Amino acid sequence: MSDLMRSAVREVARHFPTAIISGRSRDKVYEFVKLDEVYYAGSHGMDIMGPPRPLKSYDGKYQTRALDKKGDEYVIFQPAQEFLPAIKEMLMELEEKTSRIQGVLIEDNRFCISVHYRQVQEEEYSILEEKVQSVLKKYPCFHLTRGKKVTEIRPSIKWNKGHALEYLLDTLGFLNSNDIFPVYIGDDKTDEDAFKVLRSRGQGYPIIVSSIPRETMASYSLRDPSEVLSFLIRLARWAEISSSQ
Numbered sequence: 001m002s003d004l005m006r007s008a009v010r011e012v013a014r015h016f017p018t019a020i021i022s023g024r025s026r027d028k029v030y031e032f033v034k035l036d037e038v039y040y041a042g043s044h045g046m047d048i049m050g051p052p053r054p055l056k057s058y059d060g061k062y063q064t065r066a067l068d069k070k071g072d073e074y075v076i077f078q079p080a081q082e083f084l085p086a087i088k089e090m091l092m093e094l095e096e097k098t099s100r101i102q103g104v105l106i107e108d109n110r111f112c113i114s115v116h117y118r119q120v121q122e123e124e125y126s127i128l129e130e131k132v133q134s135v136l137k138k139y140p141c142f143h144l145t146r147g148k149k150v151t152e153i154r155p156s157i158k159w160n161k162g163h164a165l166e167y168l169l170d171t172l173g174f175l176n177s178n179d180i181f182p183v184y185i186g187d188d189k190t191d192e193d194a195f196k197v198l199r200s201r202g203q204g205y206p207i208i209v210s211s212i213p214r215e216t217m218a219s220y221s222l223r224d225p226s227e228v229l230s231f232l233i234r235l236a237r238w239a240e241i242s243s244s245q
């Protein structure tokens with residue numbers, strides 16, 4: 001993340017509760033963003049570091065209370081906890097089975113695994129697919145999803161970025177509020193689940209980042225990261241001016 005973007009996100013987070021929801025592992029996202037002012041949800045929302053409100057609607061066994069550097073309490077919510085041992089096994093098997101295919105990158109995203117094949121020769125795609133399927137066959141509680149030159153292995157639980165958004169709204173005390181305007185910005189196919197949540201609430205701004213027209217559940221669009229940056233700067237400025245009036 002650029003320093004400019006980081007400072008814009010920090011400014012937005014000074015005025016509004018802000019969270020970053022990503023397919024990458026939560027630790028990795030924190031390493032990119034390096035802001036203590038925002039909440040983080042990694043592994044497509046299967047690893048959430050959120051506010052410490054008591055929750056009625058979620059299983060307490062997936063929640064762990066912890067303290068941040070400043071001694072403030074937060075809650076880690078990990079609804080796919082029991083899949084971790086199998087994920088570790090799969091990672092090893094995938095590394096081993098794909099080691100002869102040049103260009104493959106197996107990414108450990110903690111509660112899911114990404115198999116990147118951007119650098120793989122096209123004629124090797126089918127061999128890679130075969131290897132991935134042969135590992136997956138042994139783990140019936142997992143399924144594959146497809147992205148841009150990446151295949152992801154995920155636990156088969158009903159949980160995605162949309163659920164993570166609802167969870168965060170809930171823990172922030174906004175789940176049943178009708179006078180809030182959540183803004184969700186995303187460029188990935190997996191962000192569609194979160195756009196859908198805002199659509200069905202009939203509330204807020206689902207914003208897709210894309211330079212070309214795309215089929216989407218988002219209602220608004222920004223063309224690229226530079227437009228996202230301008231949007232965030234304006235949002236923070238508007239909040240600053242409104243709060244000083």
Ligand SMILES: O=P(O)(O)OC[C@H]1O[C@H](O[C@H]2O[C@H](CO)[C@@H](O)[C@H](O)[C@H]2O)[C@H](O)[C@@H](O)[C@@H]1O
Pocket residue numbers: 021022023024107109114116118147148149150187188190
């Ligand atoms: O949920 P996001 O934060 O939008 O993350 C989605 C995926 O991002 C990463 O993959 C993307 O970047 C790769 C290059 O760094 C590119 O090859 C791939 O096509 C992109 O999807 C990340 O590596 C994945 O694990 C995330 O799921």
